[in-house]
Amino acid sequence: MSDRQPGFSTLAIHAGAAPDAATGARATPIYQTTAFAFDDVDQAAALFGLQAFGNIYTRITNPTTAVLEERVAALEGGTAALAVASGHAAQLGVFHTLLRPGDEFIASNKLYGGSINQFNHSFKSFGWNVVWVDMADEEALKRAVSDKTRAIFTESLANPGGVVTDIEMVAKVARAAGVPLIVDNTLATPYLCRPIEYGADIVVHSLTKFMGGHGNSMGGIIVDGGTFDWIASGRYPMLSEPRPEYQGMVLAETFGNFAFAIACRVLGLRDLGAAISPFNAFLIATGIETLPLRMQKHCDNALAVAQWLEAHDKVEWVRYAGLKSDACHGLAQKYLPKGAGAVFTFGVKGGYEAGVKLVSSTGLLSHVANIGDAKSLIIHPASTTHRQLTDAQKTAAGAGPEVVRLSIGIEDVADIIADLEQALAEI
Amino acid sequence: MNHDRYEDAYIRGILDEVKTIAVVGASANTVRPSYFVVKYLISKGYDVVPVNPGQAGKKIAGVMTAASLADIDRPVDMVDIFRNSDAAKGVVEEALRLNPLPKVIWMQLSVRNDEAARLAEAKGVKVVMNRCPKIEYARLCGEIGWAGVASNVISARKPKLQQGFQRFGINRQQKP
Ligand SMILES: Cc1ncc(COP(=O)(O)O)c(C=O)c1O
Numbered sequence: 273m274s275d276r277q278p279g280f281s282t283l284a285i286h287a288g289a290a291p292d293a294a295t296g297a298r299a300t301p302i303y304q305t306t307a308f309a310f311d312d313v314d315q316a317a318a319l320f321g322l323q324a325f326g327n328i329y330t331r332i333t334n335p336t337t338a339v340l341e342e343r344v345a346a347l348e349g350g351t352a353a354l355a356v357a358s359g360h361a362a363q364l365g366v367f368h369t370l371l372r373p374g375d376e377f378i379a380s381n382k383l384y385g386g387s388i389n390q391f392n393h394s395f396k397s398f399g400w401n402v403v404w405v406d407m408a409d410e411e412a413l414k415r416a417v418s419d420k421t422r423a424i425f426t427e428s429l430a431n432p433g434g435v436v437t438d439i440e441m442v443a444k445v446a447r448a449a450g451v452p453l454i455v456d457n458t459l460a461t462p463y464l465c466r467p468i469e470y471g472a473d474i475v476v477h478s479l480t481k482f483m484g485g486h487g488n489s490m491g492g493i494i495v496d497g498g499t500f501d502w503i504a505s506g507r508y509p510m511l512s513e514p515r516p517e518y519q520g521m522v523l524a525e526t527f528g529n530f531a532f533a534i535a536c537r538v539l540g541l542r543d544l545g546a547a548i549s550p551f552n553a554f555l556i557a558t559g560i561e562t563l564p565l566r567m568q569k570h571c572d573n574a575l576a577v578a579q580w581l582e583a584h585d586k587v588e589w590v591r592y593a594g595l596k597s598d599a600c601h602g603l604a605q606k607y608l609p610k611g612a613g614a615v616f617t618f619g620v621k622g623g624y625e626a627g628v629k630l631v632s633s634t635g636l637l638s639h640v641a642n643i644g645d646a647k648s649l650i651i652h653p654a655s656t657t658h659r660q661l662t663d664a665q666k667t668a669a670g671a672g673p674e675v676v677r678l679s680i681g682i683e684d685v686a687d688i689i690a691d692l693e694q695a696l697a698e699i
Numbered sequence: 700m701n702h703d704r705y706e707d708a709y710i711r712g713i714l715d716e717v718k719t720i721a722v723v724g725a726s727a728n729t730v731r732p733s734y735f736v737v738k739y740l741i742s743k744g745y746d747v748v749p750v751n752p753g754q755a756g757k758k759i760a761g762v763m764t765a766a767s768l769a770d771i772d773r774p775v776d777m778v779d780i781f782r783n784s785d786a787a788k789g790v791v792e793e794a795l796r797l798n799p800l801p802k803v804i805w806m807q808l809s810v811r812n813d814e815a816a817r818l819a820e821a822k823g824v825k826v827v828m829n830r831c832p833k834i835e836y837a838r839l840c841g842e843i844g845w846a847g848v849a850s851n852v853i854s855a856r857k858p859k860l861q862q863g864f865q866r867f868g869i870n871r872q873q874k875p
Binding site: 275278282283286287288290291292293294296308309310311315318321322323324325326327333335337338339341342345346350351352353354355514518519520521522525526528530533534537 | 706707708729730731732734735738739742808809831834837841842843844845846847848849850851853854855856857858859860863864865866867
C-alpha cells in the first residue's frame, strides 16, 4: 500500500499481521513455543543486549503476541504496546516502571472495584501510595498533586458507574504537574475513544473484555503514547538512568518515543513474569478483527435496553451516559460520539434484596463477574465484585446496595429486553 | 522538500540504494544508541565505517574506525550523523567536500538542521532528518513488530526472510 493512512476497521484486521514469513500462512500462526533457536552466539548476544530485534523466550516476546501488540498500538494511535497476562498485570507493569517506594499516584475514586483493591492493598505493600480523587472535580485534582506525585490514573468510561472522564481536563492537570496520564480504556475501547488524542500518555486495557470480545481469554495491554519526555523529566529512573540490568543502558535514550513500552517489557515483564499465553493473544487478536462491528452493536443494544429500563416502574434510576437524562451525556457526546459503551448500572426498587433476586431470575442474561462478552451479563456489585469495599467506597464507586450492573451483549435486543422483563416481574 | 514527514517509499528507496554508510559520532560504548546502529546496519549487510577521532584506528563492532570523513578510503553512499543539531552543519559541510559526493545525508532522531539540509539538497544529495536508520529499517522490514512497536506498515506481502533465523530484509513488498 502507499502512504495512505488506513482506517480503523482496516487496522483492526491488518495491523501487525502480514503473511507468515516462513510459510505464507495468512491467519496469524500460534507460535506455541517457549523458546527460539539462535543462529549463533553473536546473534544471541545481540538479542540479549537489545541490539537486535527478535524473539528469545516467550516470557519477554512472542511473534503471535507481537501481532496483538502492534494491532492495539495502531488502533490506539500509540507508538508501541506490551501485552500481558491480564488487565491487572498491565496496571502492575505500568506502575512498576513509574514508581519507587514512597512515591504517590492520583487515581479516580470511580474505578473498577478490582483496581481499587489493587491500588489500596497490593500496591501499598510496595510502598506505592494511591491518592483518591473525584476526577470530575478539577480543583480537588489539582490540590491532590504533591511533590511525590508521579502519575494520574483514570478510566475513560468507568466500570461500573458509567462515568465519563473529561480526559482533556485531566491531561492538562497532569501536564502542569509534569507527570504522565494513564487511562484505562477497557470499557470504551479505541473504537469509541482514543485517549492519546486527548492528551493521555499511556493507555491500559483489560483485553479480557470488549477487545477480545468473546469471554474466552484473559489478557491485558500497556500502550505507549510516545508523548512523555522521560529524559527531560528525570523523575523516572527506570527510563532516564543507566540500568544495571543492561550494562548501564539508558532506555529513554536508546528507544526514544517507545521507551516506556520497552521498559515495561525488558525490566517489568522480564522480571515480574506475567506473560500472556500466545494462544490467548491469538484469540484476542482475532476478536479485535470484528471490534468495530461488535462495539457498535453493543452500544446500539445498550441504548435500547437503557431507554426501556428508564421507563420501567420497578426501576428507580438508570445511569447510562448514552441517555439524554444522564449527567455525563455531554461528556459522552464529546468523548464517545459513536456510543456510550455497553456497561451500565440501574437502581432496582427494593434495594439489596431486590438486586439479589433479579440476578437470580434471569434466563438469557448470565450472572457472572465479567463484562464485554458477546453474551449479555448481569451482576449485583454490592454482593459480588465490590463486596470487599466499605459502604462509603461502594457508594463512591457507584456500587450501592440497589445497584445492578449490565454488560449488554450482541444478541437480538428484543430477547435481552424480554428476559429482563420476566426477571423484573419476579421481584 | 518537506522534512516533517517522509513517505515510506522515500526511506525504503534510500535504504535499498546505499551500500557504504559512514556513521559520524559512532561510540565504542556497547550500550550507546550509535553503537546499536553500527551493529545493526552491519548485520543487514551494509559496509559501515564508524567515524570518531577518539577511536581512529580501533575497531567498533568489529569494523575499523576512521578519524574523519575525509580519511575514508572508499566512496561513501550515506553519512549518518550522531551529533547535535548545531554540530550537524559542520559535518554536512565536510560531507559535501567528499569526492564523489555521498548520495544521502541522514541525521539521527532528534537531530535536525534545515540550513544544512538545504546545502545538501542544493547539490542533489537526499536528506533525512530526525530519524534512525535502524528503526526505519526494522519498521519497513517488519522486525520492529517483534518488540511490540507499531510499524505503521500494513501489507498482504510476506516479509522477506534473510539467511538465518529471525532476520528480515527490507524488500517486503513487491514493487507495483
Ligand atoms: C475497567 C477494568 N480495568 C481492569 C480490569 C482488570 O482486568 P483483568 O480482569 O483482565 O485483570 C477490569 C476487569 O474487570 C476492568 O473492568
